[in-house]
Amino acid sequence: MTDHTDSTSKHKIDIHKKEHKEEMIHQVISFTLMILFTFIAFGMVILEISSYFVKPVLILLAVVQVVFQLYYFMHMKNKGHTMPAMMMFSGIAVAILTIITFTTIIWW
Amino acid sequence: MSNAIAQQRGLGAMIWDYITTVDHKKIAHLYLVSGGFFFLIGGLEAMIIRIQLMKPDNEFISAGLYNEMITMHGTTMIFLAAMPLIFALMNAVVPLQIGARDVAFPFLNSLGFWLFLFGGLLLNVSWFTGGAPDAGWTNYAPLSTTSAGHGVDYYVMGLQISGAGTLIGGINFLVTIINMRAPGMTYMRMPLFTWTTFITSVLILFAFPALTVGLFLMMFDRMFGSAFFDVTAGGNEIIWEHLFWIFGHPEVYILILPLFGAFSDIISTFSKKRLFGYSAMVFATVLIGFLGFMVWAHHMFTVGLGPIANSIFAVSTMAIAVPTGIKIFNWLFTMWGGSIKMSAAMLWSIAFIPSFTIGGMTGVMLASAAADYQYHDTYFVVGHFHYVIVGGVVFGIFAALHYWWPKMFGKVLNEKLGHLAFWPFFIGFHLTFFIQHFLGLMGMPRRYWTYFEGQSLATGNMISTVGAFLMAIGTLIFLYNIVYTAIKEPQASADPWDGRTLEWSIPSTPPFYNFKQTPLVRGLDPLWIEKMEGRKGVTPAEPLGDIHMPNASVLPFLMSLGLFIAGFGFIYQVDHNAWFIAVAVGMGLTLGSMLTRSLKDDLGYHIHKEDLVEKGDGK
Structure with missing residues (x-):
């Protein structure tokens, strides 16, 4: 044993x-x-x-x-980082969306 | 429990207890009372608006005061009534539904509340200091940057402070739901209310920073001479509109999603059925949250973004109807074949379905960019968003309060009075807002102080005002019900509705540590599973042990008070430099409290196992 x-x-x-x-x-x-x-x-x-x-x-x-x-x-x-990764990518997506809007719609 | 002790020691001790509390159940009470207070103020403003519009050429209030009324009605109802009432429900229910003893950060929970309250008070002080904000709740530049007086400054500071509180609350619930679920409570076993709170918190996390940035730009434009929104100095006022709506559209999903969750729990409980299409409901919630960030420009179709941008935003807006439709059908299928009990909570929930669907339908109409040129800034829009916000959010808050009142206050709200409050409110609601769609199509613009005789708008407006009075009567009956219940109704049992989720497995009201032993979750609707297997309570996941609890603290109150004082300083330093003293005093108080919090270790305390055994089932 x-x-x-x-x-x-x-x-x-x-x-x-x-x-x-x-x-x-x-x-x-x-x-x-x-x-x-x-x-x-x-x-x-x-x-x-x-x-x-x-x-x-x-x-x-x-x-x-x-x-x-x-x-x-x-x-x-490593394991156990899916939630932080998801949050970071969502945050990045929203930020990129905002930047795209400002550069294309407003200042273009 | 500790509440009872406080009452014996008198009113002062009880107030002190609430000021320093970090218990999520008491913070829920605080949110409910202050949110309810602001709801009544916002309602009063609505009544004044409706009286002014009752007949043509009316001069009940002046045009300037009318602008202040509509601005404060919108701002109060969204930021100071709906948001805190939702936080009240989230605080009262979410930790119990996931089998937790408190939220992840009890101190921050208290800080979030006090920031909201002081921000709201600051905003409303403006009534007594020479005029409230008057640029509409959307506060568009340049109307807001050129608005005379200090009204808009109050808007900026008040929302900045209360917005910080909301952001803190949102992060707190995110961490709570990710980290503090009881053993066995996987993501796909969480009750729908917890799921929607989770998604709402994500939206708060990503949407509120846009408002914070916008408000800071506005603050610097108005108080420190910058020119972000001043076209003559190279700025651009469209920046405000985008920042406001990047926040503002997710905000309406922040408001409605938690109540979608509440409706799901209520409809499932009172139909005695498992929620139909649980995973589809979760998927739809996530999808609404995701799409919610891609539609903000549908508020700006007439700004002149161009046909391509307008088309993209029109299509993405219409796409949101799909997940919402999934939800509507799932609620209907949950009731299908269920053994429905028509309690007051269920009545509000059932009334919500057609009311909200009408609002959603006019939403799709508004989403069509070409047609929107006709609807824009008319009463059609006012009718639309009141159908979704009153028909969804307010109905939801009433339903959820009836449902969780026993858990929050230990008594079941009187059912007869609950029904009696529902009918005038429901009829009044449709009377007020249905006709407004037609007023809008006839050309009545929103935010106008009055209209002329002979424009055929008089009858419709009269009907609308009558409806508003019926809604007020319904609200008053609900308030009477609260008092009546507190005095006359008997103590509620732990599980008055034959519930399905964990909050019904502990006494009403729960002991301050919630669960004596952390429950073991064995599936969706954990309490129902145990009931079906003939057990009385939920299986515990751990042996009885010491419970670690956080200490109460007055610091959150002091931090928020400091920002409140500093807010006045920022607003009035434009007039006289001496006001910078208020900024220094206020910020000193806030930063000093933060320093105290950082340097002084506060490790909390333990409830010992022996004391828990003595207390029996924890009452």
Whole structure:
């Protein structure tokens, strides 16, 4: 009986270690990517590429960085974060809707 | 319980008890009393409006005062009557329905109430200090930015303070419903009232910031010389309209959704049937909440947004009729084949269905952008929104009060008087507002002080005024019923309606800790399941143990009082710099109270297991 519990708890620790290792790899990858994105962003501006290309790419890179930040460093990809995620996305949707209205209907 | 002790110690102790309370049941009482008070003020303003419009060329009140009346009637009824009455119901019922001992943040709950009350009082002080706001409840710029006197300043400060309270209340209920459900109460087992409160809180969270921003811009335009809405200085007054309606349209769903939930619970209870299409009802609620954010510009069809924007908003507005229709049919199917008991609560609920459907139908008419050019700013619109707000929200509040009164005050409202109050109100309501659709189609514009003889508007307006008096009679009978019930009616049992949900498993009124043991929820309508299996109470989910309770605190009252004082300072600093002293004193009081709250640990107290055993079933 005792042996059995011991083995399961050992098994659990193993799983935990494995998960931890995986998470570490994920964080390192996303960290590297984020630094790379930052270099790309600065590089594009320094090389004076056409602003019609730079602006959308910069915004895209920024969005990806925010997603990395939220999901990998603030652990939103882990379990139990569905409700905060839903609230944040709803809030973002309302905010975007407001911005679209103001930029298209009022100031266009 | 503690209430009874307070009464023995006299009135002063009871008032102190209510000022410092953090108990959601007492905060519900506070919301109900102050919301009811503002409802009567708003009703009085409505009566004055109707008397003024009773006959052509009437001079009962002056044109300026009439503008103040219509502005304050709308503002009071939406922000100071309907909202707090809904919060009263939410506070009284939601923690009980999910098997919780209190809301997630009892301190914030109290703060939310006091902010609302002081904001409402500030708004109404304007009557005595040289004129109430007079730019309509929508407060459109530039009418509002150029309005003389301090009326509109009161509107801005009053709504800003009470709006902060509402936002706090909404967040509180979100967290409560997400985190504090009893074991086994999954999302799809929550009673409909809890579901609709949840969605309403989401709407509050996302809609109120738009109002806050709009009010801040308005405040800076009027008090500190900015020019957000001043076209001559490069501003744009349409910004206000958009911000107001981005808030304003979700606001009407904030008002109606909780009562949709109440109707669902009431109709299911008094039909002795499980709610028909529970998951469809939940889906429809979520969908209404979602679509509610995409329709605000239907209030602005005539602004000149262009045909594309108008078409998009027209279509999305019509789409809302679909989930609402789902709800209407589900209520009808719930009653179908049920063993219906015509209690007063059920009477209001049944009357709601056709009344609200008429309002919804004229809503679809108004949603058609091309036709709206004809209806816009006429009494047709006034008829429409009173059909949905009175026929939906007010009927709902009456129904819900009859239904949950025993849980809130320990006595069942007298049924005979309940029926007697219903009929004059119901008949008066249709008499008042049905004819207004036709007055509108005949060309009577809204917000006009008077009309001339020979415009064929006299008969219709007379009928409308007679109806308004009938509604007033109905309200007075309801008030009499409250007094009569308090004096004459016997103590109610825990479950006077043979209910289905958790709030009926505990005594009326519940002990201050609600549940001695947290209940175990085994399905939808948890109490009904236990009854069908022959048990008396709900199965507990935990052994009897110590209960952790929050301490009472006077700080929320002081914080709100500080903002109230600072509000006067902001309003009058335009006239004289000395008024900045009021700003400093008020903000000092508020920030000082916040600092006290942050630095002083308040860990609450425990009710010990032994004391719970002594008290028997917790009475």
